[in-house]
Amino acid sequence: MHSQYDEEKIIIDRFGPDHKGSYLDIGAGGPIDQSNTYACYQRGWRGLAVEPQANMVAEFRRVRPRAPWLDNRLYARKGCMECWARYLCGGGCRMDSLLHLAEIHQPCPWECEFKRLLCRVALWIDRELKHWEAAQ
Numbered sequence: 001m002h003s004q005y006d007e008e009k010i011i012i013d014r015f016g017p018d019h020k021g022s023y024l025d026i027g028a029g030g031p032i033d034q035s036n037t038y039a040c041y042q043r044g045w046r047g048l049a050v051e052p053q054a055n056m057v058a059e060f061r062r063v064r065p066r067a068p069w070l071d072n073r074l075y076a077r078k079g080c081m082e083c084w085a086r087y088l089c090g091g092g093c094r095m096d097s098l099l100h101l102a103e104i105h106q107p108c109p110w111e112c113e114f115k116r117l118l119c120r121v122a123l124w125i126d127r128e129l130k131h132w133e134a135a136q
């Protein structure tokens with residue numbers, strides 16, 4: 001088994017060793033080590049692995065040719081490269097995109113508003129602390 005806490009075993013036990021299902025592995029990490037879905041892939045499952053680490057792309061393509069790589073890094077998220085908060089936010093939560101919009105490349109607009117508000121508050125606090133420290 002490859003997963004960190006036997007998640008693969010839970011999946012295989014639940015569906016049976018001969019089942020050929022589909023998976024959506026968000027935050028997949030590597031294609032083999034500590035993967036929750038590699039055992040499924042080996043049993044013929046098909047699926048989608050979503051992983052923002054660019055260095056994993058080639059490895060996923062090599063190890064899992066049946067599992068399409070969905071490039072969902074910051075620059076591929078709709079509207080993120082025009083957003084001033086992009087390097088603080090990182091492109092938002094992909095799971096939220098799927099849950100709320102059923103579109104994994106589209107950031108969730110109300111969450112974007114909230115994140116930008118948090119960023120503004122954090123930047124304001126940082127500035128105020130620097131002023132306070134300078135005055136000491």
Ligand code: SF4
Pocket residue numbers: 077078079080083084085086087089090091092093107108111112113115116
């Ligand atoms: S706040 Fe929204 S649009 Fe801006 S970087 Fe984050 S996810 Fe992208």
